[in-house]
Amino acid sequence: MPRLPRRFFARPTLEVARDLLGQRLVRVWNGKRLAGIISETEAYIGESDLACHARFGRTPRSEVMYHAPGHVYVYFTYGMHWMLNVVTEMEDFPAAVLVRAIMPTEGMPLMRERRGRPDAILTDGPAKLTQALGIDRQLNGHDLCSREAVLFIEKAPPRPNARILRGPRIGLGNTPEPWLSKKWNFKIRDS
DNA sequence: GGCCCGATACTCT
DNA sequence: GAGTATCGGGCCC
Numbered sequence: 001m002p003r004l005p006r007r008f009f010a011r012p013t014l015e016v017a018r019d020l021l022g023q024r025l026v027r028v029w030n031g032k033r034l035a036g037i038i039s040e041t042e043a044y045i046g047e048s049d050l051a052c053h054a055r056f057g058r059t060p061r062s063e064v065m066y067h068a069p070g071h072v073y074v075y076f077t078y079g080m081h082w083m084l085n086v087v088t089e090m091e092d093f094p095a096a097v098l099v100r101a102i103m104p105t106e107g108m109p110l111m112r113e114r115r116g117r118p119d120a121i122l123t124d125g126p127a128k129l130t131q132a133l134g135i136d137r138q139l140n141g142h143d144l145c146s147r148e149a150v151l152f153i154e155k156a157p158p159r160p161n162a163r164i165l166r167g168p169r170i171g172l173g174n175t176p177e178p179w180l181s182k183k184w185n186f187k188i189r190d191s
Numbered sequence: 192g193g194c195c196c197g198a199t200a201c202t203c204t
Numbered sequence: 205g206a207g208t209a210t211c212g213g214g215c216c217c
Contacts, residue, residue: 173208
């Protein structure tokens with residue numbers, strides 16, 4: 001299956017977040033493929049979105065969100081976790097989709113080694129999947145659409161039985177309304 | 192299944 | 205100095 005082209009990401013963030021569900025996230029590590037089907041995403045859109053890291057404008061951390069669509073924004077949080085985001089919309093407009101969960105399909109032995117936990121909880125959270133795939137600061141700013149990418153997203157066959165659930169974003173804590181309640185979280189529920 | 196809590200270090204008003 | 209786009213362990217159903 002072909003890789004998603006840059007124009008896929010150069011669209012409204014909510015559309016990208018929804019359409020990323022069911023696609024295959026691939027990490028190439030030492031020539032081996034680690035992959036999984038994206039099953040949960042979340043949109044963060046612009047400086048006015050008070051849950052978005054660009055709410056303070058262009059800073060060293062948020063810089064990558066202002067880059068061209070198809071780049072990857074990887075950030076560190078809670079003193080120990082890495083989060084994977086895909087930059088969307090047009091260059092200089094800061095927006096991204098957080099990948100919150102994947103269903104593992106390839107390279108599970110290495111994922112198990114990295115996680116040291118049961119298969120059922122290998123990649124079912126944003127920090128779990130980065131640990132399983134070996135994604136950290138080194139990949140911040142990486143271009144998913146370049147020929148030499150070691151991280152990219154492949155178009156996967158449609159999932160006819162998949163239902164898409166929408167809800168509020170997770171873990172926003174003190175974020176004020178209306179941002180707290182925006183239904184910008186998307187997930188697949190297979191039936 | 193659920194709730195509570197500590198770990199941990201980086202970001203920025 | 206405060207807050208954080210989380211996880212896992214301990215505990216209780």
